Amino acid sequence: MMYQNVRKQNEEIRELMNEFSAKMVGFYNNLHTKPVGRPVEKETWEHLEHQQIPENGRPLKEVYEEMQRDIYSNILLAQHPRSFSCVPSTASLLSWMGDVMTNAYNPHASCKINAPTADLVEKKLIRWMCDRAGYCEEAGGLFVSGGSIANLTAMTAARDTKLTEDQRSNAVVYLSDQTHVSAAKGLHMIGFGKNQIRIIAADEEFRMDMDALKEAVAQDLQAGRKPFAVIASAGTTNTGSVDPMKEIAALCREYDMWMHVDGAFGASALLSGQYRKKLDGIELSDSLSWDAHKWMMQTYGCSVVLVQNQDALVRSFAAHPEYLKDAETSEDNVEFWDLGPELTRPARGLKLWLTLQTLGSRGLGNVIDHGCGLAELAEQILIEEKEWEIISRAQLGIINFRFKGNGTKTEQELDVMNQEIARIVTESGFAQVFTTKLKGKKVLRMCTINPETREKDIRDTIERLIETAGKVQNY
Ligand SMILES: Cc1ncc(COP(=O)(O)O)c(C=O)c1O
Known part of the structure; x- marks a missing residue:
């Protein structure tokens, strides 16, 4: 690309990245209000599947907007405060900022x-x-x-x-x-x-x-x-x-x-x-x-x-x-x-340096205490529920539990029911809860480490699981 064109494009990049930074701050500030995940629309999928690499380039703004619409907005939000599956992401904008700076200097x-x-x-x-x-x-x-x-x-x-x-x-x-x-x-x-x-x-x-x-x-x-x-x-x-x-x-x-x-x-x-x-x-x-x-x-x-x-x-x-x-x-x-x-x-450590210099080691220590405390809270809530059992107590921010009903269901029926509970709550987009298998039983697993997760998120999610169990039981 000719020198003049690069300069012109760089000006456009400046504008788009300014807009993007503002958008990202809003996005992170409002994660609570968004669904954790949602299914990709058929048209979006088909559009991406049919898209080819063009021989001649396209306007940057058009590509930028299209990627936001089709790609980034259809990604599961692992950093969502009610994302409890796998090991959820605890990523903060500090790390993102460090990443952007490091990548720019490359x-x-x-x-x-x-x-x-x-x-x-x-x-x-x-x-x-x-x-x-x-x-x-x-x-x-x-x-x-x-x-x-x-x-x-x-x-x-x-x-x-x-x-x-x-x-x-x-x-x-x-x-x-x-x-x-x-x-x-x-x-x-x-x-x-x-x-x-x-x-x-x-x-x-x-x-x-x-x-x-x-x-x-x-x-x-x-x-x-x-x-x-x-x-x-x-x-x-x-x-x-x-x-x-x-x-x-x-x-x-x-x-x-x-x-x-x-x-x-x-x-x-x-x-x-x-x-x-x-x-x-x-x-x-x-x-x-x-x-x-x-x-x-x-x-x-x-x-x-x-x-x-x-x-x-x-x-x-x-x-x-x-x-x-x-x-x-x-x-x-x-x-x-x-x-x-x-x-x-890449200098992968620089974003961590930025985070640690800004929050201090105690700041990160508090994140650990918060995550462990939330799993302990989930345990306390579930202990009170007679139709639920704890399979693995809260340990380092993870708890496993299971709907067991009133004792009339077989183990296999309970496996199916717990799988259904996880599927329904996850598909609703409110929270993401996956199952795992422990001691031969299908169980619900919550990893509660996100520093943005509040007690209310834990209470509301467990409430949804309980409500869903009630519905699944009556199938
Ligand atoms: C205990 C443990 N070890 C290793 C890994 C793999 O790490 P990564 O996904 O960063 O490669 C994971 C991922 O969840 C993990 O929980």
Whole structure:
């Protein structure tokens, strides 16, 4: 595009982005009044499906308006205060602002020479997060796109630290039946077969059962296998349960296994005065995944992988191509490209820096306390309801419960009814509540971590669930 045209277009961008900023503030201020999600209209879908990439461009304003109408307005609002499914987004406009600024400057945050100040700030954040986790001086890590990649990165370091190439095919790793699916996916990606992954049953409180874990390790040793890692969870996705950190760490030390903690969801509780103690023992782990885009108010994708000894990441990922020699600053400076799979990477940490500098660590700690408190409120309300049962008590902002009726329905009928309740309330757009399966039962799950969620949102949503159960019962 000719220079003059670019300047003209930039003026248009200025106008549209001014308008967009105002619109976004209004949008975030009024999330309560919007449906959490709504079905995409048939015409919109068909229009998008038939749309082609034009040979000649179109006016920017037209494209901007069309994208707002057809694409952005039809996206489920994970950051809605009554979005309770999966791990809802806690994203704030502060993070968005940091994202916009970072993207505009577009730092190539792979190494110090390309973006020295961004590099310094991300390293300071990583050190600060290591300190929160109680990691030692040699600890380090990297901002990555999400918990799945954090788990993958940590498990690569675990494999390369604990196993020789010859030992890999005989090695086994232990997860629980509540471990997030990304752990097994990552293990598959780095070459471990299904027969090398032991799924340990969780106990009554959805924590890895230590007796079962010890038994599995003993059996593998007896069979001549090489136990090399345990993946513990600090906040499972289903229930928010925290595996017994200290016991797992002790077992790992005894058998020279790597202890990884998947704290993608729950590690943010390290920032809470009230809930920090639930994670005691996390400091004994070898690595930790921690998603800032889950409970630290960040837009996607902002996560860290931390390791107790940063050299482990360097051993797995450092590569020194000739064309990057000039960008290596010094012997002792570790470049981000040496710590993970990516070469070019955005400075994912800068938006978190902006958020933390503005709200302070206590501000984020309060977000954790608020989210946990709301799940506890939901528990109190549901305990009073005779036709409902709590399947998993409030833990780190997650509660699971179930309509059980007056005792006349079979388990299968109740499964269908609970599924229907979730579907009807979710399709209404008022709130989003999904089901999960616990102890063989279909249950309703609410993750209440959004700082914009008020007590009234919890009360109103439970009221809707109860009303809907009444209707479903009479089908
Ligand atoms: C405990 C846990 N680990 C890992 C992940 C995967 O994280 P991401 O979706 O950021 O890749 C999730 C996602 O919900 C999770 O809850």
